[in-house]
Amino acid sequence: xxxxxxxxxxxxxxxxxxxxxxxxxAIAVGEVLTVEAxxxxxxxxxxxxxxxxxxxxxSSDEEAGVYRFVIERVV
Numbered sequence: 001x002x003x004x005x006x007x008x009x010x011x012x013x014x015x016x017x018x019x020x021x022x023x024x025x026a027i028a029v030g031e032v033l034t035v036e037a038x039x040x041x042x043x044x045x046x047x048x049x050x051x052x053x054x055x056x057x058x059s060s061d062e063e064a065g066v067y068r069f070v071i072e073r074v075v
Contacts, residue, residue: 008037009066016042017049018039025071032058035069042067060069 001068006023008016016037023033035046046069050057056072 002031004031004033006033006035008035010038012039013045017045020049021053021058021073024071027073029073029075031073033071033073035071037067037069038065042069
């Protein structure tokens, strides 16, 4: 399994989610994408995005104003 990273720091809604959608399309089912964002709206956006797309939000956390979302491509 390969892990992929997306730096969405400094981007405002809806760009982090839109870039994550594009990045997820480019990876294989079962692979993981880690997204780092600074937009506080991402805290609500990424769980909703994963639920809507059927992908799995494995974890989310925040450290020093950077929100990290680990998403597994399921579909």
